[in-house]
Amino acid sequence: xxxxxxxxxxxxxxxxxxxxxxxxxxxxxxxxxxxxxxxxxxxxxxxxxxxxxxxxxxxxxxxxxxxxxxxxxxxxxxxxxxxxxxxxxxxxxxxxxxxxxxxxxxxxxxxxxxxxxxxxxxxxxxxxxxxxxxxxxxxxxxxxxxxxxxxxxxxxxxxxxxxxxxxxxxxxxxxxxxxxxxxxxxxxxxxxxxxxxxxxxxxxxxxxxxxxxxxxxxxxxxxxxxxxxxxxxxxxxxxxxxxxxxxxxxxxxxxxxxxxxxxxxxxxxxxxxxxxxxxxxxxxxxxxxxxxxxxxxxxxxxxxxxxxxxxxxxxxxxxxxxxxxxxxxxxxxxxxxxxxxxxxxxxxxxxxxxxxxxxxxxxxxxxxxxxxxxxxxxxx
Numbered sequence: 001x002x003x004x005x006x007x008x009x010x011x012x013x014x015x016x017x018x019x020x021x022x023x024x025x026x027x028x029x030x031x032x033x034x035x036x037x038x039x040x041x042x043x044x045x046x047x048x049x050x051x052x053x054x055x056x057x058x059x060x061x062x063x064x065x066x067x068x069x070x071x072x073x074x075x076x077x078x079x080x081x082x083x084x085x086x087x088x089x090x091x092x093x094x095x096x097x098x099x100x101x102x103x104x105x106x107x108x109x110x111x112x113x114x115x116x117x118x119x120x121x122x123x124x125x126x127x128x129x130x131x132x133x134x135x136x137x138x139x140x141x142x143x144x145x146x147x148x149x150x151x152x153x154x155x156x157x158x159x160x161x162x163x164x165x166x167x168x169x170x171x172x173x174x175x176x177x178x179x180x181x182x183x184x185x186x187x188x189x190x191x192x193x194x195x196x197x198x199x200x201x202x203x204x205x206x207x208x209x210x211x212x213x214x215x216x217x218x219x220x221x222x223x224x225x226x227x228x229x230x231x232x233x234x235x236x237x238x239x240x241x242x243x244x245x246x247x248x249x250x251x252x253x254x255x256x257x258x259x260x261x262x263x264x265x266x267x268x269x270x271x272x273x274x275x276x277x278x279x280x281x282x283x284x285x286x287x288x289x290x291x292x293x294x295x296x297x298x299x300x301x302x303x304x305x306x307x308x309x310x311x312x313x314x315x316x317x318x319x320x321x322x323x324x325x326x327x328x329x330x331x332x333x334x335x336x337x338x339x340x341x342x343x344x345x346x347x348x349x350x351x352x353x354x355x356x357x358x359x360x361x362x363x364x365x366x367x368x369x370x371x372x373x374x375x376x377x378x379x380x
Contacts, residue, residue, distance in 0.1 A: 130165070
């Protein structure tokens with residue numbers, strides 16, 4: 001039986017069953033020689049390597065259409081951006097209050113990249129406010145991730161103040177990232193007085209220092225936005241996106257189709273997504289098509305900054321309770337839901353785009369949005 005049936009099956013499937021070769025060998029060997037079984041099919045997520053999320057490079061066949069969707073996504077938001085920028089530039093409005101501040105904690109930026117030079121020249125990034133938590137300066141980067149994240153934040157938040165905190169140098173050199181990340185979150189909370197902390201990164205396992213720093217930021221009224229995960233259905237949301245009080249962001253293409261890198265949706269949570277699958281980012285003189293939830297995160301953070309600016313200008317009669325709700329996950333997610341359309345596919349998601357909220361060139365519609373925000377914050 002072994003020679004005619006079992007052995008041929010074993011030999012034909014040896015390559016596919018490489019993980020089990022020792023088990024097969026032992027089953028057909030004398031009793032007592034079974035080796036220890038190494039569990040490799042479903043690894044414990046706590047053992048996974050700590051990393052910034054890997055980004056996906058899109059193939060030429062996919063990238064052209066998706067980059068067109070990306071361009072349309074930002075073009076369709078131009079009226080919204082003009083309105084928000086107009087709050088700061090209008091002579092009829094008071095702009096003495098400080099700008100909404102987004103702190104990006106990532107791999108730093110390459111300040112010589114033209115999009116970053118432009119952001120610094122236009123005052124979107126103030127070098128005096130930025131900091132490095134590693135040996136290299138915040139404005140020098142060999143890893144493109146932080147530069148790409150900063151570019152997307154400046155595009156989505158044209159009236160905000162963007163602060164760079166460099167917490168790592170490369171995605172493959174992250175042994176001490178979590179202590180630095182915790183320190184940087186505390187810096188963003190207490191020294192930089194952030195309104196929003198953008199964490200376009202994730203990790204598996206538990207780190208008390210980061211959890212404590214995130215909790216502290218949330219208690220201080222800071223909105224924390226983090227990337228969901230790029231592991232698809234293999235695992236759930238990564239930390240810190242899975243922490244209580246953190247706004248978790250998934251990725252879609254420019255027309256709202258859910259990217260396959262997203263983790264499974266959660267019944268008990270609102271599952272938000274925005275552009276992150278098929279973004280065009282600048283690096284070394286080229287436009288590169290990229291995908292990942294870490295790209296959706298700064299875009300979402302930018303939209304949140306715009307809405308905080310809008311509320312500060314148009315909804316000036318919030319009660320203290322409503323004002324606190326605005327700067328908590330539940331309150332801001334209620335506003336993001338106003339900016340979303342429901343989409344289905346592997347669960348129910350809310351696809352964020354400002355165009356879903358109103359026609360930003362119609363003053364009557366904009367006034368009604370202010371009333372709706374007031375009512376939403378009353379009920380939430």
